[in-house]
Amino acid sequence: MxxxxxxxxxxxxxxxxxxxxxxxxxxxxxxxxxxxxxxxxxxxxxxxxxxxxxxxxxxxxxxxxxxxxxxxxxxxxxxxxxxxxxxxxxxxxxxxxxxxxxxxxxCDGVPIEYVHTNCGKVTKPTLSCSCCGEPLKLGEFSLKVGPGLCEKHSRGELEGADKMIYEKISESETK
Amino acid sequence: MxxxxxxxxxxxxxxxxxxxxxxxxxxxxxxxxxxxxxxxxxxxxxxxxxxxxxxxxxxxxxxxxxxxxxxxxxxxxxxxxxxxxxxxxxxxxxxxxxxxxxxxxxCDGVPIEYVHTNCGKVTKPTLSCSCCGEPLKLGEFSLKVGPGLCEKHSRGELEGADKMIYEKISESETK
DNA sequence: TAATTATGGTTGCAAAATGGAACCTGTCAA
DNA sequence: TTGACAGGTTCCATTTTGCAACCATAATTA
Structure with a gap:
């Protein structure tokens, strides 16, 4: 590519x-x-x-x-x-x-901090689940082929990186 | 630089x-x-x-x-x-x-989705405050000079990008 | 009034990063 | 024994980036 x-x-x-x-x-x-x-x-x-x-x-x-x-x-x-x-x-x-x-x-520590105006505290922003609000930790989520990849796959349009990602993810889904 | x-x-x-x-x-x-x-x-x-x-x-x-x-x-x-x-x-x-x-x-939609194992739902991971757990939206947080920049500033070690970031953030803090 | 400085660029050329293709070594399979 | 595959390396052309000089406009200073 x-x-x-x-x-x-x-x-x-x-x-x-x-x-x-x-x-x-x-x-x-x-x-x-x-x-x-x-x-x-x-x-x-x-x-x-x-x-x-x-x-x-x-x-x-x-x-x-x-x-x-x-x-x-x-x-x-x-x-x-x-x-x-x-x-x-x-x-x-x-x-x-x-x-x-x-x-x-x-050794000097964090250069920039973020203050959450709503709660007034210095925060270390974390990725969270949009559904349950819990922090999204490594190992607690899995990948899934979305409609975008799926449609293109069924039309035979996938190639290169996308194709191999499709294969790897479908493989991991069935496990 | x-x-x-x-x-x-x-x-x-x-x-x-x-x-x-x-x-x-x-x-x-x-x-x-x-x-x-x-x-x-x-x-x-x-x-x-x-x-x-x-x-x-x-x-x-x-x-x-x-x-x-x-x-x-x-x-x-x-x-x-x-x-x-x-x-x-x-x-x-x-x-x-x-x-x-x-x-x-x-037009085909999202290529890859993430499933939160804990709640079983497809999630759109969002940044949240580590303290209160609320989503961290734009305009609801502010920047603050952290110890890293502060120490270096007091030792007169800041230059270039860091120096100007220090100035901009301290300026916005006092407002 | 003339010279200098600041902003927001453009131009031309040299140096560095990247891409393409061929080549190499070790292992296996037919 | 020929071919294929994995995991590279080497060489060279092309593209991207960095450096320095230049330019136009407006303001400031001497």
Missing amino acids: RWEEVSTQACSIGKASSVFGDRWTLLIVRQIFFGLKRFSEIQKSLGITKHRLTDRLNRLIEEGLIYKHLYDETYNRYEYLLTEKGLDLYPVLIALGQWGDKWMKD | RWEEVSTQACSIGKASSVFGDRWTLLIVRQIFFGLKRFSEIQKSLGITKHRLTDRLNRLIEEGLIYKHLYDETYNRYEYLLTEKGLDLYPVLIALGQWGDKWMKD
């Missing part, structure tokens, strides 16, 4: 990866999420070249994750803001942060 | 990104997570070149996310398995999948 084909996968993780499978994109989204909205802020903070940043911001605009807002007409200054689609990445950013906090920590 | 320096960030999302900031690494982890353990399975399913796959697998071993297991001595066959550190990425994979399900879906 060439890189351009990655986005054509049925698997949602694959599709999402096609947007974030490069050095900077996720870090740029992080910066905007944390409040760095202007070109120069993002560029200086990440040390990414302007060239590359222009490229990535345009890509993110094309993908509908951010939009450009002219906030000062006389100065002609822009800020980049997250759309609903972009904002909705917060579980990914938080999950990645939690993983980093746990597995790549240094 | 050069790419090699990304891993030196205090921010956990940055550190985590330094492992996954390339085209294939996260997809490889996904394949192993979904049950594709062998070199040739992963290689064929992703269509990645053997060269690149060797590279990425070695990197993942170095980082402690996977290990190589000789499961057939006479044939000299290996499988790649996730370590605890690698398995612990499941919330990231699931969160990314949920985002893709929502924002990059096609």
Whole structure:
């Protein structure tokens, strides 16, 4: 599979990866999420070249994750803001942060904490079941072929990664 | 910041990104997570070149996310398995999948579903507060400078992305 | 008034990462 | 003894990225 084909996968993780499978994109989204909205802020903070940043911001605009807002007409200054689609990445950013906090920590402790406004406490966000609300732990859930893979399989359209995922998951289901 | 320096960030999302900031690494982890353990399975399913796959697998071993297991001595066959550190990425994979399900879906529906063994239902895993158990929605949590950033700031060690994140978050805290 | 600085870029070229294809070693199966 | 498969390695072309210089506009400073 060439890189351009990655986005054509049925698997949602694959599709999402096609947007974030490069050095900077996720870090740029992080910066905007944390409040760095202007070109120069993002560029200086990440040390990414302007060239590359222009490229990535345009890509993110094309993908509908951010939009450009002219906030000062006389100065002609822009800020980049997250759309609903972009904002909705917060579980990914938080999950990645939690993983980093746990597995790549240094001696100074957690760099950023999250305060749940409703209960007022510092929280370590956890994945939970949408039905029963219990934490979704490893080993307490199983994978299942969904309608998306199933339909494509019956039409004989599955190939590559999707096909092998289909096979592995159906195999594990019958066990 | 050069790419090699990304891993030196205090921010956990940055550190985590330094492992996954390339085209294939996260997809490889996904394949192993979904049950594709062998070199040739992963290689064929992703269509990645053997060269690149060797590279990425070695990197993942170095980082402690996977290990190589000789499961057939006479044939000299290996499988790649996730370590605890690698398995612990499941919330990231699931969160990314949920985002893709929502924002990059096609007409056939969700490709993969998760069944919560405890309650028996198909679940859409959600981030929840570790203290009160309520779903952690956008706008219902705030960011806070944690001990990691705080210590480094008082020692004057913050720079680049970390420094600007520190400033933005302290600013939002006082508001 | 002239020179300098800040923002938000673009352009051109060198360096690094990636992809494609061929090749290699060990084992088995026909 | 030929072929096939697993699990790689090597070499080279293509693509992506990084670096540095440049540009236009507006504001600030000397």
